[in-house]
Amino acid sequence: MHFREATCHQTAMGTILRVSAWIASFASAFAATGALAHSEQGVAIDFWGGFTHPIFGLDHVIAMVAVGLWGAFLGPPAIWLLPVVFPLVMAVAGAYGVLGLPLHGVETGIALSAIMLGAMVAGAAKPPLWVAALLVGAFAIFHGYAHGVELPVGADAIAFSMGFVIATGMLHLSGIAFGGLSHWPAGRIAVRAAGVVIAVIGLGYLTGVV
Amino acid sequence: MSRRFGAALVLALLLSATPALAHSPIMGIGGVVGGVLHALLIPEHGLSLLALGLALGQWEQSARRAGIMIFAVALACGLIAAAFALAEALAADVLLAATGILGLLVVTMWTPTYLVWPLAAIAGLTIGLDSRPEVASNEEAIRMLLGSGLGAAVSLTIVAEVSFLLRSNAQRIVARVMGSWITAIAILVLSLRIVTQMTVG
Numbered sequence: 001m002h003f004r005e006a007t008c009h010q011t012a013m014g015t016i017l018r019v020s021a022w023i024a025s026f027a028s029a030f031a032a033t034g035a036l037a038h039s040e041q042g043v044a045i046d047f048w049g050g051f052t053h054p055i056f057g058l059d060h061v062i063a064m065v066a067v068g069l070w071g072a073f074l075g076p077p078a079i080w081l082l083p084v085v086f087p088l089v090m091a092v093a094g095a096y097g098v099l100g101l102p103l104h105g106v107e108t109g110i111a112l113s114a115i116m117l118g119a120m121v122a123g124a125a126k127p128p129l130w131v132a133a134l135l136v137g138a139f140a141i142f143h144g145y146a147h148g149v150e151l152p153v154g155a156d157a158i159a160f161s162m163g164f165v166i167a168t169g170m171l172h173l174s175g176i177a178f179g180g181l182s183h184w185p186a187g188r189i190a191v192r193a194a195g196v197v198i199a200v201i202g203l204g205y206l207t208g209v210v
Numbered sequence: 211m212s213r214r215f216g217a218a219l220v221l222a223l224l225l226s227a228t229p230a231l232a233h234s235p236i237m238g239i240g241g242v243v244g245g246v247l248h249a250l251l252i253p254e255h256g257l258s259l260l261a262l263g264l265a266l267g268q269w270e271q272s273a274r275r276a277g278i279m280i281f282a283v284a285l286a287c288g289l290i291a292a293a294f295a296l297a298e299a300l301a302a303d304v305l306l307a308a309t310g311i312l313g314l315l316v317v318t319m320w321t322p323t324y325l326v327w328p329l330a331a332i333a334g335l336t337i338g339l340d341s342r343p344e345v346a347s348n349e350e351a352i353r354m355l356l357g358s359g360l361g362a363a364v365s366l367t368i369v370a371e372v373s374f375l376l377r378s379n380a381q382r383i384v385a386r387v388m389g390s391w392i393t394a395i396a397i398l399v400l401s402l403r404i405v406t407q408m409t410v411g
Contacts, residue, residue, distance in 0.1 A: 080383040084317055084390040091394035095401030148401070157402035158253045158395070165394045169387065 046156050050163025053147065054171065059110050059205050060143055062198045064168060066117035067136055068175020069191055069198075073121060073182055078129055082136045083172035087165055089137040090144030097148020107205075109142030114202025121179075121195025124188075240350055245357020248343060250365060254399075255340070258305050258333050259365050261312035261392045264385050266330070266366075267373020268321045274370055280327050281334040282363050288338015289355045293348075298339045303403060305336035310396030316389030319382065337362055 054060050064086070071082040096103065116135065119125075127135075147164070178194065181187025204210035239247060249255055266277045288301075298304075308329050315321050315329075341358040345351050373385065 080386055084386055087390050087394040088314075088317070091397035095397050098398070098401040098405050100405075148398075151398070151402060157399045157406070158257075161395045161398035161402065162253060162257075164398065165391050168394075169391055 047159040047163040049152075050160035050165075051167045053150070053160075053164050054167045058201065058210070059114060060146070061171060062201050063110065063113045063117055063139065063143060064171035065175035065178070066114065066121055066195065066198045068172040068177075069121045069179040069194060070117055070132065070136075070175075071172070072176045072179020073124060073191065074126060074129075074132060078132055079176060081129065081133055083169065083176070085133050085137045086140045086143075086172065087168055089140035090147070090168065091165070093141040093144030094148035094151065097145040098151055100149070103141075103145045106142050106146050109139065110146060111202050111206035113139035113142060115199050115206065116202075118195045118197070118199030118202055122192050122199055123195075124192060240345070241353045242357035242360065245341075245343070245354035245359075246361035247357075248341065248354060249337075249358040249361030252340075254302055254305055254309070255337050255362065256365075257392055257395060258309040258312070258337065259362060260369055261309045261316060261389065262326075262330055262333050263366050263369025264316045264373050264389060265312050265321045265326050266370040267377075267385075268316075268319060269323075269374075271374075273323055274374060277323070277327055277330045278363075278367055278370060281330040281366055284331040284334030285338045285359055285362055286334075288335040289341060289359045290338075292339055292342040293352055293355055295342065296339070298336075301336040301339035303400065305333060305340060306396045306400050306403075308332045308336070310393045310400070313389040313392030313394075313396060317386050317393065319386065334362075 054064070067082050067086050071079045074082075093103075117139065120127075120132075120135075151160070151164075179191055182191045201210060262277075262281065266274045269277065291298075312326070312329055312333070315325065338355075338359070341355060341362075343351055343354045343358075345354065376385075
């Protein structure tokens, strides 16, 4: 049996923010255990290593925040659909990268993702939901693959993966939280300005300036 | 129990947790209590119980409780097999695959009984098989297995019942997001394990 679909944006935002606070506590609890193991490359392969992995790359961070911003801008059901599509596709592409299979134009794809997603937010673009999901899913391939090839082969794969996915989700949630400002006229300008900044940084990555 | 007290209890449990050491007894805690903690602190088990509970929480009472019963019976079979040292090396990987599928079902909110019940049986069996603690004494192992079974069954029941109660639109969105994260984690872990096995041999 299925229950009614999401319609209440405000309630969803509130719940998502409460959940994000809980997840932050959860992450802190895991992080408190400290780094116990490292891969041969010196990358921590515990929860904390996974949690910090997506956060250290600005190109990844801005694209993931942009997904949340755009989702908040589009409203339900995009507000949850886009952050659901991204980790699923990212994980599949990540597995592809972990297995060492080739994919060309990854860095270009990541830079383009920031440009495109930033431009969508800046332009307050509202395409059909399936177009938005397709776009986000397509860009998630590049991000997932890039992370996948860098993932350390180690013993505590589950803790690392949990940290990695939760950090990605937290970046989406931070985008959604900031995107919630778009309910007010001044906030809408701030969110669109953030889209411009993301697109400009993406352009910087594409041209090699950043 | 108030929500705040329950939340504080969960957080205290998490903060007091030592790093998850799969199949090792919790340092200094043995017996049934050690088994319960063992069931709760193994990430693979916790993840699968969460996914299964979220899936079962989409059903009305009779179907939900039938799912829990199927899990409990399969879990008992797995624990008995583990008690006889029949632990299966692939159990953790099969459990992760089932968890990934369950997460996907939660994302889509499409949870037909003909899919979730077999997955509940697989999860129960593999959690049982994967629960044998690394202790020298058989008696201690059996006590811990009893605790593991109790912990897993009670945890699943709590997650399923809470998931059933939290069914507003916003809460269902949270469940979908959690389902996507669970599936993503399962995919990444399985791929990492495959590569590790290929590398190490």
